[in-house]
Amino acid sequence: NAQGTRWNKNIITYRYLLYTRDLPRSTVDFLLETAFRVWARASSLTFVRMHSHNADIMVEFVTSDHGDLYPFDGPRGTLAHAFGPGLGVGGDTHFDDDERWTTGKTGFNLHVVAAHEFGHALGLKHSRNPESLMYPTYKGHSNYLSRYNWSSHPWLSG
Ligand SMILES: COc1ccc(S(=O)(=O)[C@H](CC(=O)O)C(F)F)cc1
Numbered sequence: 001n002a003q004g005t006r007w008n009k010n011i012i013t014y015r016y017l018l019y020t021r022d023l024p025r026s027t028v029d030f031l032l033e034t035a036f037r038v039w040a041r042a043s044s045l046t047f048v049r050m051h052s053h054n055a056d057i058m059v060e061f062v063t064s065d066h067g068d069l070y071p072f073d074g075p076r077g078t079l080a081h082a083f084g085p086g087l088g089v090g091g092d093t094h095f096d097d098d099e100r101w102t103t104g105k106t107g108f109n110l111h112v113v114a115a116h117e118f119g120h121a122l123g124l125k126h127s128r129n130p131e132s133l134m135y136p137t138y139k140g141h142s143n144y145l146s147r148y149n150w151s152s153h154p155w156l157s158g
Pocket residue numbers: 077078079080081082112113114116117120133135136137138141
């Protein structure tokens with residue numbers, strides 16, 4: 001249940017501005033696209049990728065002070081943040097590139113964190129249900145990580 005602000009349209013655009021060096025671009029694209037797909041399946045939303053101009057959800061990997069009022073904090077601690085729906089910075093999603101972004105169970109799993117952040121970008125707040133993608137803490141997602149069939153993507157079991 002989306003609380004607070006919501007997008008007032010069903011087609012949401014997104015654009016990748018800055019990538020991490022931790023993973024190949026194609027892997028980052030796959031992990032982020034599948035994170036968007038989680039929400040597309042759970043809603044009537046359609047996500048359209050842009051390669052130029054301004055998109056609703058601008059995605060970037062940045063460190064420390066990166067131009068908004070919420071500087072990142074180096075390794076661990078805050079992993080990422082996303083602004084709720086709205087114009088301008090609304091929907092924008094930032095990942096802390098001082099984290100080690102991975103595809104599997106080591107480091108921080110980019111798919112799980114992205115799915116959580118995109119939930120915030122859609123206006124969702126945290127859930128107290130440990131089964132929920134919107135559960136507040138990363139380690140609370142260990143069951144999601146263990147349940148996810150990483151072997152179905154052999155190259156994803158990094
Ligand atoms: C499972 O996905 C996440 C869990 C925890 C975080 S976080 O530890 O970076 C959290 C930010 C958030 O809840 O999105 C913290 F308050 F900064 C990000 C993604």
